[in-house]
Amino acid sequence: MELMDDIREHYALAHPGREQPIESNAPITYCSLQPRHLPQIHDLLSRAFWDGIDVSDSLEYSPEKCTIVATYKQLVVGAAFLSSPQETYITYLAVRAGWDNSQIATSMLYHLITLNPHKDITLHVSITNPAMLLYNRFGFKAEEFIVGFYEDYLDPNSPQSKNAFRLRLRR
Numbered sequence: 001m002e003l004m005d006d007i008r009e010h011y012a013l014a015h016p017g018r019e020q021p022i023e024s025n026a027p028i029t030y031c032s033l034q035p036r037h038l039p040q041i042h043d044l045l046s047r048a049f050w051d052g053i054d055v056s057d058s059l060e061y062s063p064e065k066c067t068i069v070a071t072y073k074q075l076v077v078g079a080a081f082l083s084s085p086q087e088t089y090i091t092y093l094a095v096r097a098g099w100d101n102s103q104i105a106t107s108m109l110y111h112l113i114t115l116n117p118h119k120d121i122t123l124h125v126s127i128t129n130p131a132m133l134l135y136n137r138f139g140f141k142a143e144e145f146i147v148g149f150y151e152d153y154l155d156p157n158s159p160q161s162k163n164a165f166r167l168r169l170r171r
Contacts, residue, residue, distance in 0.1 A: 026073045028104060030111055033058055033067035040076035041069065048094035050153045055081055065115050068108040080108040088116050090123035105134055113138065113169065121169045124149055128161040140167040
């Protein structure tokens with residue numbers, strides 16, 4: 001936000017005769033998945049993970065219990081998905097680049113957990129993903145180390161680790 005203030009100030013100095021637009025701040029809001037979110041979410045997930053991810057079917061499986069979308073005004077800044085209310089497996093949790101350290105992932109994970117009380121929640125996470133720290137703070141524990149879990153999804157030349165931990169939050 002400070003960067004945007006600097007840009008606006010520079011623009012105002014460079015163009016003193018022009019009327020300056022009034023920018024308003026807004027809160028980050030959290031809601032369940034809506035059809036209007038899908039294009040931005042598919043873009044977010046392809047940037048965070050890999051191309052071809054389609055979560056459209058999440059609209060059919062209790063989106064009010066299995067999906068969390070974080071928006072700033074009309075921009076999707078984060079999304080989290082459970083596979084179903086019965087399975088409670090976190091398929092995706094992603095935050096838009098530039099919005100890291102805004103506690104969005106923490107809030108989305110908290111919402112998913114509280115929307116599904118008394119159920120274990122599982123997920124797979126790359127062994128080099130810093131999100132491991134987030135999951136540990138919530139009490140997730142590693143149950144299994146899986147060699148090559150992401151081989152079918154990541155480019156062979158990708159520097160990302162193809163190995164994963166399976167984590168579980170016991171409830």
